[in-house]
Amino acid sequence: MILCVRASIILAARKNSRFLKTRTCSSASSIRFERDPESRYSFFDGQRANLNSNALKLVFCTILEIFAENDLMRSTYSVMERAISVDLHGIVYVLVDGYVSSEASIKLLDLLLWIYTKGSMIELSLSTFGKMVHNGFAQDVKNCNRILRVLRDRNLVTKEGEVQEALDLLLQMQERGCAPNDVTYNVLINGLSKKGELEQATGLIEEMLNLGLKVSAFTYTPLICGYCKKGELDEALDIGLENLREAFLLFDELRSGHLICTLEVEMIHQGVLPDVFTYTILVNGSCKMGNLRMAKELFDEMLREGLQPDCFAYATRIVGELKLGDTSKAFSPQEEMLAKGIPPDLIIYNVLVDGLCRLGNLKEANELLRKMVQDGLVPGHVTYTCIIHAHSENGHLRESREVFYEMLSKGLSPSVVTYTVLIHAHAGKGRLELAFMFFSEMQEKGILPNVITYNSLINGLCKVKRIEQAYKFFADMEEKGLCPNKYTYTLLINENCNLGNWHEAFRLYTQMLDRGIQPDSCTHSALLKQIGKDYKLHAVQYLENLK
DNA sequence: ATAGGGTTAG
Known part of the structure; x- marks a missing residue:
């Protein structure tokens, strides 16, 4: 069987090369590929380059067709990935043009779209989907759901527009008879919840129930997450009112606890049992709202339910223990994890390093770093940012820069957070020249400053009474489309x-x-x-x- | 390997 397939591929490839030679000799620019986006090649380099790229596409498609027809999807996947890795995005034209059998092209287009959406290659996902729709290849609700997710995430990242675009697609799906299913709704509920549109999200759950669609943990989890985040925002309001602060906290505790319990009861009522994902969000939400007792209770409840916590759940729990300031309890889950065969991952280490830094135990933090390396983990940019932050907070600006340069020497890319930490520290201490240096350096590297970065600079400038310059940065951020916030x-x-x-x-x-x-x-x-x-x-x- | 939910730093 394998030999047979191999032989076919070689034959097919040869057949194609003959086909292409004929095309070249007759000097007809390939009719099939007139719309090729890479046709600009031919502009500079004549037809040959153009046909070479097309030849490659045809060979890839032939191989893909043979694999797909024989249901060798693992191999199909790796060949497709290879084609994408050499930027042969034009294969989509071959696939929708009917060059390969329709049975195989459906499989191959699904796979192509899956790879694009999974890798969050937004524009390629959308253009591929568009071509599929245009050629009648996108009847599958799964493809629609993939695109919904992409649209949703793009909206959430750029903050422009609404999840509206995704909701519009939902309408189109209904009109075209491509019935939205439970997954469709779950994607949208997630988007609305992340935007804080909780009532609209709840409305969609009702719609699901009316349509008789399956409501699951996938449905409720984002909504619970949304309520947790709202609680976190509310809590921020009471900063600074120390005679009223406790009352606010208590109020929040009651309210958030109540809401979370209501949702949990509702889930169970619908026959949906909370799983590890749900509990992780509940534990995290309780921590963020300062209700650490409830966080602990929920974690224990998860264990009692016989659920097996994973790294995500443990990371959340450790954050809670560190908030209580209990280092020994924060480290105990590590033993538990090792016993269960779940080795602590980079994020667990980051949480612990950060916790130690915040408690002022920089020495222990460094020891933990060594242990981390022993365990075969490499400190990442978040790890370094935590340590840079710790030095800054202690007023050790020189050390913070040293750690930053060490980070660069290890080949790690600093993030906007790393630079913001440095800018905040230097500007706040009146070292404005260094702050400006970091500010231009980050932009040279293509790392865009955000509101917090600008606030850090404005803070430093105000402190030394350079208010005119502070206004200049205020105008600058608005020009860049960044919205000033309450800070x-x-x-x-x-x-x-x-x-x-x-x-x-x-x-x-x-x-x-x-x-x-x-x-x-x-x-x-x-x-x-x-x-x-x-x-x-x-x-x-x-x-x-x-x- | 073909859809959907959760964790860290300013």
Whole structure:
């Protein structure tokens, strides 16, 4: 059988090369490939280069066809991956053009789209899907679901538009008779939940139930996740109100606990049992909302249910223990994991290194790094960023730079977070020249600064009263399409108040309200800093009520 | 190997 297939491939390849030679000799530019996006080659290099690239596509497609027809999907996969790795994206034209048998092209196009979507190659996914639809190859709901995920994620990353585009596709699917299924809805519910559109997400669950579609852990998990994130945002509001802080915390605890329990009960009511994914989110959400007791209870509940926690679940638990400041308890799951044959991964180590750094145990953190390397793991950019951060927080700017250069020498690419940590530290300590150096260096490397990066610079500039320059960066970020947040405004309001520029401070305050940016009590404190202490709290409460 | 949910750093 294998020999037979091999022989066919060789024969097919030979047949193709003859076919192509004929084409070349007759000097007819391939009719079949007129629409080839790589046709610009022929512009510079004559027909030969163009045909060579096409020849390669035909050979690849022939091999793929033979593998697919014989159901050798593993081999098909690796050949397809090879074709993509040498940028032969044009094979999609061969596949939709009817050059290979329709049975094989369906399989091959599915596979091609799968590879593109799995690798989040957004434009290639969309263009391939478009060609498939155009040629009647995309009737499969699975393909639609893959594209839905891509559209959803693109929307979430760029923050432009809505998950709307994906919702539109859902409508189109319904119109074309390609019935959306439970997976379709799950993808959309996930997108809406991540955007905080929880009511709309709940509405889709109702729609699913009405349609008799299967509601599962896949459906509820993102929604629970969304509620957890909302709780986290709410909690941020009470920073700075130390006589009211505890009351807020208690309130949040009750509310979030209640919501999470309701959802959990609802899931069980629907016959959906929470699994490791669900529990991980619940534990994480409880941690983030500061309810560490509930986090622990949920983790234990997961064990009682007979579920086997994995690295994700353990990482979440360790974060919780570290928040409680208990180093020994944070390290104990490691033994448990080893006993169960789940070796701690890079993220587990990152969490532990960061935890030790935050507790000021830089020495222990370094020992852990050595152990990590012994275990065959390589510290990554997050690991280094944690250590750089630790040095910065301790005011050791020189050390933080040294670790940064060590990181570069290991061939690791710093992220926007790494640079932001460095910029924040240097700008905050008045070392603005170094901060600016890092700021331009990151952009030269194509790492885009974000709101936090700009806030770090604005903070440093305000501190040394270079407010004009702070405004320049404020304008610069807006030009780049970055939206200033409540911290950006609070920094500028604060400095204007320090300088007695009340008019400007209130102008900024009005502007942020107009833009729908919620101020917090820090903004209000900054604004009212000069008012007598007795009146201050009343004034803050008054403003809080206003919004 | 052909869809869908979860973990770390500013």
